[in-house]
Amino acid sequence: MNPSIQSRLTRAALAAGLCCFLSLGAGLASSVQAATQGGTLVIVTTPEPNLLTNALSSAVTVTEVGTKVYDGLLEYDMDMRPIPSLAESWEVSPDGKTVVFKLRRGVTWHDGRPFTSADVQFSLLQVVKQYHARGPGNLGPVTAIETPDEHTAVFHLEHPYPPLLKGLSSAEAPILPKHLYEGTDIRNNPANNAPVGTGPFMFKSWDRGSAITLVRNPNYWREGRPYLDRLIFRFIGDSGTRSAVMENGEAQVATFGSIVPAEMKRLASLPNLEIAEGGYEALAPILSLEINNKKPPLDNRKVRQAIAYAIDRKFVADNIWFGFGKPAVGPISSVYASSGIFTDSGIVRYDTADRIERAKRLLDEAGYPEKEGGVRFSLIHDVSPYGEDYRRLGEYLRQALGKIGIKVTLRNEDWGAWVRRIYTDYDYDFTSGWFVGMGDPTLGAQRLYVSRTIKSGIPFNNATRYSDPEIDELWARVAVEQDTAKRNEAFHQIQRKLTEDSPLVWLLELHMVSLQSKQVKGLITSPLGMRGGLYEASLEK
Amino acid sequence: MRRPAAQRWAYVRARLLQAIPTIIVIVSCNFFLLHLAPGDPVDVLMGEAGAATEAIRDQLRAQFGLDRSLVEQYFAYLGATLSFDLGYSYRYGSTNLELILGRLSATLILMIGAFGVSVVLGSIGGLIAAVRRGTATAGAIMAAAVVSYASPLFWVGLMFIVVFAVKLGWFPTSGIARIGADYTGWRYALDVAHHAVLPVLTLSLFYMALYARLMRAAVLENLKLAYVVTARAKGLSQGKIMLRHVLRNALLPVLTMAGVQISGMLGGSVVIESVFGWPGLGLLAFESLFARDLNLLLGILFLTCILVVLTNIVVDVAYTLVDPRVVLR
Numbered sequence: 001m002n003p004s005i006q007s008r009l010t011r012a013a014l015a016a017g018l019c020c021f022l023s024l025g026a027g028l029a030s031s032v033q034a035a036t037q038g039g040t041l042v043i044v045t046t047p048e049p050n051l052l053t054n055a056l057s058s059a060v061t062v063t064e065v066g067t068k069v070y071d072g073l074l075e076y077d078m079d080m081r082p083i084p085s086l087a088e089s090w091e092v093s094p095d096g097k098t099v100v101f102k103l104r105r106g107v108t109w110h111d112g113r114p115f116t117s118a119d120v121q122f123s124l125l126q127v128v129k130q131y132h133a134r135g136p137g138n139l140g141p142v143t144a145i146e147t148p149d150e151h152t153a154v155f156h157l158e159h160p161y162p163p164l165l166k167g168l169s170s171a172e173a174p175i176l177p178k179h180l181y182e183g184t185d186i187r188n189n190p191a192n193n194a195p196v197g198t199g200p201f202m203f204k205s206w207d208r209g210s211a212i213t214l215v216r217n218p219n220y221w222r223e224g225r226p227y228l229d230r231l232i233f234r235f236i237g238d239s240g241t242r243s244a245v246m247e248n249g250e251a252q253v254a255t256f257g258s259i260v261p262a263e264m265k266r267l268a269s270l271p272n273l274e275i276a277e278g279g280y281e282a283l284a285p286i287l288s289l290e291i292n293n294k295k296p297p298l299d300n301r302k303v304r305q306a307i308a309y310a311i312d313r314k315f316v317a318d319n320i321w322f323g324f325g326k327p328a329v330g331p332i333s334s335v336y337a338s339s340g341i342f343t344d345s346g347i348v349r350y351d352t353a354d355r356i357e358r359a360k361r362l363l364d365e366a367g368y369p370e371k372e373g374g375v376r377f378s379l380i381h382d383v384s385p386y387g388e389d390y391r392r393l394g395e396y397l398r399q400a401l402g403k404i405g406i407k408v409t410l411r412n413e414d415w416g417a418w419v420r421r422i423y424t425d426y427d428y429d430f431t432s433g434w435f436v437g438m439g440d441p442t443l444g445a446q447r448l449y450v451s452r453t454i455k456s457g458i459p460f461n462n463a464t465r466y467s468d469p470e471i472d473e474l475w476a477r478v479a480v481e482q483d484t485a486k487r488n489e490a491f492h493q494i495q496r497k498l499t500e501d502s503p504l505v506w507l508l509e510l511h512m513v514s515l516q517s518k519q520v521k522g523l524i525t526s527p528l529g530m531r532g533g534l535y536e537a538s539l540e541k
Numbered sequence: 542m543r544r545p546a547a548q549r550w551a552y553v554r555a556r557l558l559q560a561i562p563t564i565i566v567i568v569s570c571n572f573f574l575l576h577l578a579p580g581d582p583v584d585v586l587m588g589e590a591g592a593a594t595e596a597i598r599d600q601l602r603a604q605f606g607l608d609r610s611l612v613e614q615y616f617a618y619l620g621a622t623l624s625f626d627l628g629y630s631y632r633y634g635s636t637n638l639e640l641i642l643g644r645l646s647a648t649l650i651l652m653i654g655a656f657g658v659s660v661v662l663g664s665i666g667g668l669i670a671a672v673r674r675g676t677a678t679a680g681a682i683m684a685a686a687v688v689s690y691a692s693p694l695f696w697v698g699l700m701f702i703v704v705f706a707v708k709l710g711w712f713p714t715s716g717i718a719r720i721g722a723d724y725t726g727w728r729y730a731l732d733v734a735h736h737a738v739l740p741v742l743t744l745s746l747f748y749m750a751l752y753a754r755l756m757r758a759a760v761l762e763n764l765k766l767a768y769v770v771t772a773r774a775k776g777l778s779q780g781k782i783m784l785r786h787v788l789r790n791a792l793l794p795v796l797t798m799a800g801v802q803i804s805g806m807l808g809g810s811v812v813i814e815s816v817f818g819w820p821g822l823g824l825l826a827f828e829s830l831f832a833r834d835l836n837l838l839l840g841i842l843f844l845t846c847i848l849v850v851l852t853n854i855v856v857d858v859a860y861t862l863v864d865p866r867v868v869l870r
Contacts, residue, residue, distance in 0.1 A: 040721055047828075050586070050632045059589040131600075133593045187604065193634050208633075208643050209820025211720040232720050237815030237824055240699045244714045248707045416580025416833045419588040457598060459587045 035522065039539035040230040042251040043530075044242050046258040048235035052203065052212070053192040055123065055174050058133045060257065061233075063171050063531050068214055068231060069110075070174035070197035073101055073120065073153075074165065076282060076527050079338045080439050082165045086115070086175055086198065087153075096160025096482050103151045107221045109177045110202045117147035122178040127186060137443050138167030160482050166439030169282065170199065171531040200226040200535035210235060220535065227522075227538035239388075243267060252520050252539065255530050256280075256512040260388050261322040264515055272518055279529020280512035284335040284437030284444065286328050287321075289397075289505040290422070291430045293464045297377055298429060302366040304502040307430075308350040309359035310404045311397070317508050320392050325508035327351060330499045331445055332491060333437045333509050340484070341441065343492040347499040359404045368405075376405035382422065382431035383412050393432055423459040434510055435460065439527075441491065442479050449498060450475050466503030549858055552869040556857075560850045567846045568622055568839070572615055575835045581607055582632055582833040604631050618839065627840035632832055637840040641822065647717050648821035650733065651813065654741035656802055659748035664795060666749070667756025672783065674761065682753060690750035698743045698816035705739060712739050715818030740817040744810055748802055752795055759791035792863055800856035804849040 045061050054066030073087040082090075087101040107115040125145055129135040141161045146154040157164070167173060175198065180191045195203050200222070201214035214231040234251055236242050243263045245251045249272065259267065268275045289307070297303045313327035328334075329344045329351075336342040352358065363369075368376040379401070383394040391412070398408040413421065421427050438444030447453040447460070451467040474494045481487040514530055516523055522536040583601045587593035602608050606617070621628055627637040666686070670679040689697075706714040713719070718732050763769065764787060772782045814824040822841055829837040860867040 042720070047589075050589075050832075051634055057586075057590050131597060133587070133590045133597060136594055187600070188631070188634055190634075207720070207820065208640070209647070209824060210716055210718075210818065213721055230721060234716070234720060234818070236715050236818035237827075238695070238699075238818070240695075241702060241715050241816055241818055244699075244702045244707050248710065248714060250714055414580075414831055415588055416578060416582075416585045416831070418580075419584040420580040423588075424584070455595060458593050458595060459584070459590075460593075 035227045035536075035538040036540055037227055037538070038229050039227075039541070040232060041228050041253060041520065041534075041537060041539055042232045042234055043253040043255065044234050044236065044245055044251045044258050045255040045530075046235060046237075046239075046242065048209065049212075051192045052195045052206070053174075053176070053189075054132075054171065055127045055176055056131045056187060056192060058172075060531075064255065065212055065214075065233060066174055066195065066197075067170045067199070067528070067531050068201040068534055069195045069199045069203055070170045070176065071107075071199045071533070072168050072170035072173055072175060073103075074168040075532075076166075076169060076439065078278070078281065078527055080166060080282060080336075080527055082168070085170070086120070087168075090165070092165075096162070096480075097157045099155040099157070099164065101153045101155070103153060104221060105151055107198050108219055109179075109198055110196045110217060111177070111180075113177065113179055114150075115175075115177075115198050116150040117153045118150075119175055119178045120153045121145040121147050122182060123176040124173060127176055127181065128173045131186065132173070134167070134172060134438070134443065137447070138164070138172050160480050162482060162487065163440040163442040163479065167443050169439075169528055170533065171282070171528050172438075172443075200533045201231050204230075222535055226533070226535035228534070231534065239263070246273060246515060246517075249517065252517040253523065253530075254515040256324070256514060257387075259515055261320070261324050264324065265322045267515055273515060274518055276514045276516040276520070276523045279514065279524035279527070279532075280510065281335050281527035282439055282529070282531070283512065284333040284441075285434045285510045285512060286331070286333055286437065286445075286506050287316075287325065287432070287434045287508040287510050288328075289430050289432050289507065290448075290464050291502075291504060292426060292428055293466045293503050294426070295429065297366065297368060298379075300366045301501055302362040303368070304505070305348070305350075306359040306362040306366070306404060307401065307406070308502050308505045309352075309355040309362070310400050310406075311350075311505065311507065312400065313351060313507055316393065316396065320389055320396060321508060321510070324513060325510040328506040328509045330495045330506055331449065331504070332441050332495045333445075335437065335509065336441065336491075340488040341491045343495050346492070347496050348502075350499075350505075356403060363404060363406075370405050374405050375407045378407040378409065379429040380409050380411050382418060382428050383410050384431055384433045385413065385415050385418050386433070390432055397432075419459050423461065423463050424457045426456065426463065426465065432507075433460075441494075442475070446475050448504065449494075464503045466501065468497070468501065471497055471501075549861065549869060553854060553858065556854045560854075563850060564843075564846055565619070565623070568619065568843055569615070571839055571842045571846075572618055572835075575830075575838060576611060578833065580833055581605070582835070583607060585832050586632065601631070618836070622839070622843055627843065628836040630829075630834055630837045632829075632834045632837075637837045640825065640837060641840055641844065644820055644822045644825050647819060648814075648823065650717075650737055651740055651744060651810070651819060651821055654737055655744040655748065656799070658741060659745035659752055659802070660795070660799060662745070663749040663752025664756045664792075667753040667758075668760055668783070668788065668791075670753065671757045671760035671764070683757070686750035686753045689746040690754075692746070694743060694747065694810070694812045695816050697746060698740070698813060701739045701743055702816070712736070715816075717820055740813050740819050743817075744813045748798075751798060755794045755798060756791055759794050760787055763787045763790045789863060793860070796856060796859060796863060800852050803852045804845075 045064055047061060049062040049065055051057060052065050054063040071086045073085060074082045075085045077083050086104055088104050089102045091100045103117055109115060124139055129139045141158040142155050143158050144156040177196050180196060181189055200217055200220050202217045204213040204215045206212045212233040216226055216229050239260055242258050246254050246267055267273050291298050291304055293299055317325050317327055330347055332342050334342050363376055370376055381394050381397055384390045394410045401408050422431055435448060436444040448462055449466060449471055451472050453461040454465050455461050474490050478487050478490045519540045521538050521540060525536045526532040582605055583598060586601060606614060629636050630640055633640055666682045670682040673679045702714050705711050713736055717736050724732050769782060772786055811823040811827045814821045826838055826841045861869055
């Protein structure tokens, strides 16, 4: 081992490790009792993925399939603290610029070849960092990965990067077999559609347009796992039929996006079905309105604040998302409460009792008095093409903003046109969408707020074109700050400053739960939820 | 006068030659019309991914050939298409021909099934409605036809699923075969047939209604004509008159409509395939449109266009077989 690297585990980390060891132990004990071996679990999800290697695409369904086949270096407990996966242990050097991962021994690829540190080096630097949309964020400062032996990977970083340990799951940074990818055209490698990994399930077949079948990996390194013999992902175009498939028991699990919330609520009340709670914490998704901050009158902070006041988040949570979400207070989700990153103190709250009066007052102050018929000005809302819920949201927004004198017209376009309009042409007033926070806000939320991500043509970057030097500086600080208290304080400042400037309007922290048959046990055991390995899932006979 | 067979053959040859410029024009129109839609496949891929970087965007655009001008893309496309090279889908990591052929059988099962069911049942229904004109049976048939004709397919499909799959459990809700059952041979064919019942029935309803109405109208019209009176006068039985004389004449409008139905076959039925999770070409075309995977969509349209042109020729020739009075020129 490299002697220059001091092993240093802080007391906090030790305590955390112990904690997660205990909780893991408890989890194991309970699942040993409940788990039944065997069976086929059918999962309904949508849309059908276009390829199966989630190292090359961060699309939701690609990740759902890929994470069963691949492992990552790390996994996370429910509080997003790292726990071992392909890496058995890891040490961060005191200067934060070197991280040593000790890799698990005796792990083999589904084709029988041994897994080594060379796979880690190749996958992360040659594939994930180059091709995965969040690769540059997750692995940004990693300049080199040294492999002193087959079971050690030494990461060299440009600067300390605390978020690094939050983005190494199989969902974000899957480890691919170097021997199948090296020296090939990575994007068109045949293994992309017939993936080979080290994970709990092996790829068997892909019936295009219908289903993907994965089978149990008998040599999986987690002793006795997975419990299921087979995982089948089914793709059905119509949401009504997807509900029917759950209702008559042809499928046992449906992912959040595949069933509309209203239906989800109805189906969960049937005797054989229930909600599988949790499983979205690693995504930390927030439903928001993106506002064109460069376009008058929306360039005026008071106007954006008025819009934020006008919306009844509780109503949206209860009547459009049917309780699958809770009102959001700012850009940083309360999912991060346990790590101290989240705060709701000292921020501008938009859920006050007199919010309508405040909104009207702000619009008056901004110079937009009520004119004939109570209308101050008109806006177009681009309904995002995510489905029915977003159309209903659009209809609600029209009413809610109408109350404060903003006349809203709705515009519906399909994916291609919408992405082009919002993220390339910036030809919009405001639109809606859900944005991920990821394991650390630096990895997910950040890109919506900093000046350097104002890049025309790249979706889900800073399309509001909000730009503020103080905010830029704060985000730069949290990326490198190793002192937890100072880092959390900087996040709190971000939360305060952004709620005041209101570049976006944050509506709900979405609870992206799944629907499951009551026969299914142990489905959601990690914050990755359906984007985890599902090796603890079992089917009661 | 030349022999009819030789004349028919000359006609087919001439029509086939005419078809080439027709296809080129259609293919060109398709290309430019589809490129009018805002956004490209890379926009969609990045949108689905939920994130992207500039490097990834540029890599993808170069790979899709989107960094070239539209005119360059057009000539490249035209050249490839006319040599039957349908191109490669970078979105799916597979050649377009493979993707299309992979979906073809599912579409053909659905369409041929629906075609057979609708032509046979529709024609019989129409015939009965005409012969038993004024009775309750005829009334019921025509009422059923109106309802089938007017009901939205997706709704009928969903209702079938709710009644026959969810409540009664007679048929599976969706899909083409039981996933993971790994049946082979007859067992597999039976499984597919079992899965096909609801979608085929749903899809055939519309055309069945159409054929029934066409048939009824044509039969009623023919029954008034002099040749029927003559046949009656000759002492032919009602059954012989219907089958030998009236039916043959009444089939002409049905044949025309059948040509239309076959022409639409390759396009599949987006609605039915979507509702029943049927992995056919219609759904592939639909998805490729939303994904802006235009080369794949153009490939499907190209094959459809060839089918339409060929079907038209076949229907024209078939007229002469059914009705010797029709002359090909």
